[in-house]
Amino acid sequence: MSRTFAYCRVxxxxxxxENQIHEIQNAGFNIDSQRVIEETVSGSVPxxxxxxxxKLLERMESGDxxxxxxxxxxxxxxxxxxxxxxxxxxxxxxxxxxxxxxVDLTSPAGKMTMSVIASVAEFERDLLIxxxxxxxxxxxxxxxxxxxPQSVTSGKVQELKQTGLSQSEVxxxxxxxxxxxxxxxxxx
Numbered sequence: 001m002s003r004t005f006a007y008c009r010v011x012x013x014x015x016x017x018e019n020q021i022h023e024i025q026n027a028g029f030n031i032d033s034q035r036v037i038e039e040t041v042s043g044s045v046p047x048x049x050x051x052x053x054x055k056l057l058e059r060m061e062s063g064d065x066x067x068x069x070x071x072x073x074x075x076x077x078x079x080x081x082x083x084x085x086x087x088x089x090x091x092x093x094x095x096x097x098x099x100x101x102x103v104d105l106t107s108p109a110g111k112m113t114m115s116v117i118a119s120v121a122e123f124e125r126d127l128l129i130x131x132x133x134x135x136x137x138x139x140x141x142x143x144x145x146x147x148x149p150q151s152v153t154s155g156k157v158q159e160l161k162q163t164g165l166s167q168s169e170v171x172x173x174x175x176x177x178x179x180x181x182x183x184x185x186x187x188x
Contacts, residue, residue, distance in 0.1 A: 002063040005035045007056055009073045011042050020069045027098050029067050035059075043076035047084045062092025070099040071117070078121035082114055152176050157184040 006024050008017035017038040024031065039052030047053045060066065066088060068074055074095075075081040085095050089106040096102050103110045139146060152174050160170045171181045 002065055003035060003061075004029055004031050004065045004067060005037065005056060005060060006031045006067045007053065007073060008036065008038045008069070009043070009050075009052070010040050013040055015040070020073070023069045023098060024067050027067075027102060031067070043072055046080050047075055048087075057091075060088075060091070060093050064092075065094045065096060065104075067096045067098065069097075071097055078118045082118050085110075085114060152180055152184065154184040157181055161185065 006021065006029070008020040008024075010017055021036060021038075037052045037056045039050060041050050041052070056066070071081050074084045085105045088095050093106070095105040095110070097105055100110075100113055103113055105111070105114055136146060156174065157170055160173055165173065167181045167185060168178055170185075171178045174181070
C-alpha cells in the first residue's frame with residue numbers, strides 16, 4: 001500500500017511552512033504529521049545535501065508518493081529539480097506538484113512537463129549569456145575599460161602626499177577609500 005509524504009521547505013527562519021501544509025491539505029491530501037518533512041534551508045543547496053530531504057528519502061519506499069506545492073521547493077534550478085525527480089522515479093517514488101495541476105512528475109505527462117521546464121530554463125540561461133556578451137561588446141566599442149579597476153599604486157599616493165595633500169584629500173583625488181590611502185601612505 002502506498003504512503004503519501006509531503007516535503008515543505010522555506011529559505012529563512014522568519015518564514016513558515018504553514019501555508020504549504022494548508023495548500024496540500026486543501027488539494028485533498030490527508031497526510032499523517034509524521035510524514036510531513038519541514039525544513040529551513042536555501043533552495044540553492046542541492047536536495048541531496050539537505051538534512052530533511054535525506055531523512056525523507058530514508059523513510060520513503062517504492063510505491064510511495066511525494067507531494068510538493070511548487071517545483072522550487074525541490075531545488076532552485078531546473079537541473080537540480082530534474083535530477084531529484086529522476087532519482088525519486090528510479091526509487092519508484094511518484095512526485096506530485098500542486099502548482100502544475102497535481103501532475104505526477106514521474107508519469108509520461110510529468111516527464112514531458114519536466115522536459116519543457118528544463119528546455120525553457122536552458123533557453124533563458126542562453127539568452128542571459130547572449131545579452132551579457134552583447135553588453136560587453138557594446139561597452140568595449142564605446143571605449144569603456146572592462147574588468148576590475150586598476151589598483152592605486154603606492155607611488156601615486158606618495159606623489160600626491162609630496163604635494164602636501166592630506167590622506168582624505170588623496171583618497172578623494174584617487175576615488176578610493178581612506179583605508180586604501182592609509183595602507184600605502186607610509187610605503188616608500
